Amino acid sequence: MQKMLKEADEKKQISLSIQKYEKMYLNKRNNIMFIFKFVTPHINNLMAIKANHQITLFILSKKAYHQMRAFHQHVKAKTNFMKLAPHFSEFTKSSKYEALIETTMSDIDLIFAQIYSYQLDIPYCSKEVEKEFDIEQIHNKDWESFVTETITSYEFQLGEGLDRVMGAEKTDLLKVIEALTYYKEHSDNADIENFDRAIEIMDFEMQESKIRSRLECILKGK
Numbered sequence: 001m002q003k004m005l006k007e008a009d010e011k012k013q014i015s016l017s018i019q020k021y022e023k024m025y026l027n028k029r030n031n032i033m034f035i036f037k038f039v040t041p042h043i044n045n046l047m048a049i050k051a052n053h054q055i056t057l058f059i060l061s062k063k064a065y066h067q068m069r070a071f072h073q074h075v076k077a078k079t080n081f082m083k084l085a086p087h088f089s090e091f092t093k094s095s096k097y098e099a100l101i102e103t104t105m106s107d108i109d110l111i112f113a114q115i116y117s118y119q120l121d122i123p124y125c126s127k128e129v130e131k132e133f134d135i136e137q138i139h140n141k142d143w144e145s146f147v148t149e150t151i152t153s154y155e156f157q158l159g160e161g162l163d164r165v166m167g168a169e170k171t172d173l174l175k176v177i178e179a180l181t182y183y184k185e186h187s188d189n190a191d192i193e194n195f196d197r198a199i200e201i202m203d204f205e206m207q208e209s210k211i212r213s214r215l216e217c218i219l220k221g222k
Contacts, residue, residue: 013086013087014087017086017087017088017090017091018087018090018091018094021082021084021087021088021091022091022094022096022097024082024084025075025082025100027191027192027193029068029100029104029107030192031189031190031192032064032067032068032107032190033068033107033192034179034183034190034192034195035057035060035064035179036064036111038175038176038179038183038192038195038199039057039060039176039179039180039183040057040114042175042176043057043176045165045168045169045173046161046165046169046172046173046176048165049157049158049161049164050157050161051157051158051161052150052153052154052157053154054118054119054121054122055118055122055125055129055150056153057118058115058118058122058129058132059129059132059146059147059150060147060150060151060183061111061114061115061118062132062135062138063143063147063187065108065111065115066138067188068104068107068108068111069108071104072101072104072105072107072108075097075100075101075104076101078092078097112135116135119135128146144187147187148187151180151183151184152184154180155177155181155184156215158173158176158177158180159177159211159212159214159215160215161173162208162211162212170204171204174204174207175202177207177211178198178202178207179195179199182195182198
């Protein structure tokens with residue numbers, strides 16, 4: 001009887017570990033997909049604003065592509081890159097783990113299609129951006145700074161368009177700017193759940209005032 005109870009408890013602990021690890025992996029996956037939840041769905045409503053929409057989306061998608069590809073390689077190789085214990089071996093043998101391999105592979109295909117679409121829509125760009133048209137390789141030696149500068153420039157362009165949109169479009173604009181600001185600071189550890197909650201309770205009037213203040217400071221060189 002004692003042996004049976006011990007085995008039952010062990011199975012329970014393994015099941016709990018698998019559930020916990022699956023959630024951690026899904027959070028990692030979801031966080032990589034941050035821009036596809038909080039930025040890209042709103043862009044069509046912002047086309048009236050003169051800004052580098054396609055270039056920025058291309059660069060951000062390329063970043064996500066390389067992050068997801070690296071994550072998928074870890075998952076497929078069953079690398080314990082998160083240093084999870086105990087029961088990591090059991091996790092990698094579970095159906096939930098197999099589903100993660102398939103999900104991340106599907107994500108890679110989806111992101112690649114997005115990148116290619118954005119690239120085709122870029123009418124002209126700098127040589128620096130053009131070099132990145134080679135999707136499989138990152139050519140900029142200071143890639144992270146390049147991504148940050150791209151976002152900052154795009155934020156400014158969107159901010160200048162605050163008076164060109166209204167109603168639902170302005171709400172989308174404010175959400176996108178807020179998402180970009182957050183992503184710029186948390187691109188390697190973006191938390192979709194926390195940001196989603198922040199957006200739900202965001203005071204849009206106050207957010208617009210903050211954005212206008214930031215723009216004014218940039219224009220004054222502060």
